[in-house]
Amino acid sequence: MTTQDCLESLPTADVDHRLPKGIHVTKADEKSDLGIERTPRREEGLPWGYLFIHNMTVPAFERRMKEYNKNHPDSAHACFVHRTYTYKEKNEMGGVKKEYKPTISGMVFLQGRTRDLQKFLKLNYSTYHLVIDKCKGKPASIPDKIMQPFMMVLKDNPERVTFLSDPFEKFARNHVKLRVLTGIFAGCEGYIIRIDRDRQLVFDFGGYAVAIRGVHKEDFEEVKE
Known part of the structure; x- marks a missing residue:
């Protein structure tokens, strides 16, 4: 996989006419009156960066990381x-x-601040580099509050996750950005898009547009930008 080129964000006029049908969407200023039971906010951890390693060498890299973490807590x-x-x-x-195997591109995530991960890779794996988020022009940094539910889904049901070829900004056309209020993805922002006859949440994931199945029954609110 390669990172996606970034397009300019598109206007989101006529919001009321473009809310996804069958999705429970509330106005942002009404949320306090609805009594929606939201998922408690999880404690924020360090962000995550990622790199690509040949999938055949991923198991060896995992073993070395486990040994390093054990010796350098x-x-x-x-x-x-x-x-x-x-x-x-x-x-x-x-x-x-x-078979449950690493992706072809060997997508490996490491947790830590960007400068710390860069220092770690330079000292221990000089041929590896963090992937650049082309939209931001710097190494991708994924918030832990997004990474945690992403990892949960990949471990339990990886087929719910799809990395899309189009940049995230493309999905702004004729769609309203929504924030998830309930479930494990509470706090994530993106668009509800019909893909393969299924309404999926598409959100920005470190420079990629990622689609998640099975979230359309959650509660959402509009994101006021």
């Missing part, structure tokens, strides 16, 4: 690998084998 960096299911024929007699 004061400067440890949590490591998470984007894995998904792959399908291939078992044999010439037929049948399909399902």
